[in-house]
Amino acid sequence: MDADVIVGAGTRVQNGVNIYKGVEVGSWCFVGPGVVFTNDQHPRVGRDNWEITSTFLDDGSSIGAGAIIRCGIRIGAFAMIGAGAVVTKDVPPFCLVTGVPAEQTHRICACGETTLPLISWVDELIRPCCHKHLNPKVLQIAQEKVRGLEKRAS
Template sequence: MSQDIYIDASAHVSDGAKIGQGTKVWINSQIRENVSIGENCIISKDVYIDAGVSIGNGCKIQNSVSVYQGVTIGNDVFVGPNVSFTNDKVPRAFNSDWQITETIVENGASLGANATIVCGIKIGEYAMVAAGSVVTKDVPPYTLVVGNPARIIAKIDKAGNKVS
């Protein structure tokens, strides 16, 4: 497999972004300044990655995801289509005291399609967020959460299988 970086002609990647070997950036994606993306990642169609975001190695960021300032994504993380991250606890168009609130997604986590990740939380290693869930508090490692608000329904292994 080639270790070349691929950037689609329709994508816009800031000169200040760092992209690892083997990473592919697809149609209409935008990667802002001071972004760091690891090796062998897939940045799918219509993805927006805001300034200063860090994404580890081996991640898959699916179609139409916006990853805003303050989000840090570890290695081997799956972010499903249309996942929404927030970065402001009190969003207002006119807030002069605006502060970014950090969110951390640890290694191996999986975020299902259309999940909403409210800022200021940590999603633990190999945790799984079910499609459509609204995550409002920390998700412990090796757990499956579902619903609105998301709640733990099972302990899981690295592969996402339920364990006793």
């Protein structure tokens, strides 16, 4: 882990992960083994004006093993990145993305157990399985994130 990386409370970072300066990881996130983050949009040796490009993982997001996360993107709250995915653009909250390049395949509930159609209603994102599997702190964060989505939708 590089200097000045921010990692929120309750987050789990597995073995072999490369997190560079400019990456901010929210609370209660999961970063699987071998995940790589980048922080330079135009990597070239010898450039005098190198700039860090920030990346943000919102609370509750999960990244599967071996995924590559391009700099300058935002991974939404409780989003899930499939193993081996190459993420090149923002991922909306409560969405599952897979593939190379990563594309949205489904919405996903807060605990990650239930996949939903992409056109699912916001009130479907917290399901009975979430009440069963999430600890009360994480469930409360998920409920707050859903309320934020509801406000944006209205």
